Amino acid sequence: MSRVSSIEIRNLSLDYPLVGTANLSLKTRLLGAATGGLIASNKTVSVVKALQDISLSLCEGDRIGLVGHNGAGKSTLLKVLAGIYQPTAGLVRIQGRIVSTLNISLGMEPEATGLENIMIRGLLLGMKRTEVSQKLDEIAAFTELGDYLNLPVRIYSSGMTTRLAFATVTAMDSDILLMDEIIGTGDAAFMEKAEKRLSEFMNRSKIIVLASHSDSVIKRFCNKALLLEHGRVTAHGNVEDVLGAYHNPTVELVSG
Template sequence: MVSIDVWNASVEFPIFDAKTRSLKKAVLGKAGGKIGTDQKVPVIEALRDINLSIQHGDRIGLVGHNGAGKSTLLRLLSGIYEPTRGRSRIIGRVAPVFDLGVGMDPEISGYENIMIRGLFLGMSRREMLKRVDDIAEFSELGNYLSMPLRTYSTGMRVRLALGVVTSIDPEILLLDEGIGAVDAAFLEKARDRLNDLVKRSGLLVFASHSDEFLMELCNTVIWMDHGQIKMQGGLREVLTAYKGRDPFENLPQAVLERIGEGR
């Protein structure tokens, strides 16, 4: 059964200035010096004392201002970052979707990028070959799929990447925001595929500024603030505390019915 557990984890990044960045100075120091001087390197504590237990079936949203630690937490949960203090354990195959454009090459065709992006997300070449026609139909890019990616607009690139991302079968889906560059009509079309993707995943952690997407895809929320978990709980409760207002209050009835008002 897939799961992610984190115990008292912190993540720190050293900040090197022009003086400490010099390898020669760091190693040799003064004449007769040695590695490991008394020189202190300042660090940024990006995450502090994180405790989480995420189990199969969980659908967790991440909220917080820019720089609050959402993306760093996703990278910790994916295993990309190791905790500098504390520990973490990941059971299951991770599909980290932090940037829809990661793993795509501007000099090769859309078709070739479908394969590369799929491999980057942990799928096999055979699995991606089965999905090419479906991705092509969804993206609506037609003959552009035979052209280099550098000829695409930003919206076209997002369409292609979103088509690939929503075709995979992840055990652990870690999804960062970045799907807002496409037009509203296409984004509406992508909703069903995103929902199906989430249903196929064993667990989801989704960082977003979009209340509507959080309401639709998640059932609990973590509020990150200055690298710490400030609040964790039900969707409505946490979003109301974070926003300072009830985000469900002015939603159209059709939206409330789609997301389930009681969540």
């Protein structure tokens, strides 16, 4: 069964609540209530307007790059798409299986063996046990870790851990792929093999949303781009135009 994958966002806004230390204490709250706010009164939770009024519609074949400065809302938008953050307002409708590679080293259990970690990560990423078992041999072969896979991950070098994580994530079948920066293994000898696997992985996905600070990455992998500034979309369209708008803003932003 293959349903058409799509992403539809309309007027999405997201306020990020800043829950400070005073807000985190139940005792403070009760004390405040008991003393009529004399001892503690910190009722307001301030928010950051992380995303404001974003509309976007993507269909199969779209590979969109998210560009913008740090804190512009790229990662937040990815997290909304991944279903981690619920929007404050607006509509998000997504069809298809989502795989996000926001943090590939996530969920490594240091005491578990490499093979066990492949299973754990696969399950957490949303695969079924049978599905992971089917892919286990292929993943294990790709990592080239051999007998190390039967040893606990805590003794691995960081390069070995990354390799394991990379191999597992890229074994997933996704309709929609969400990436925060391009993933890699950082291992020179392994680089070429990893790049090939990554492009196969990306080609299997019907829609890609990729946030990156690198123009060359965006130019290489994307056929569309979206520029975010202070949580708003300021440019949207083909890659060249959006990157142009990013680097040479016609209207100078003088907000503090």
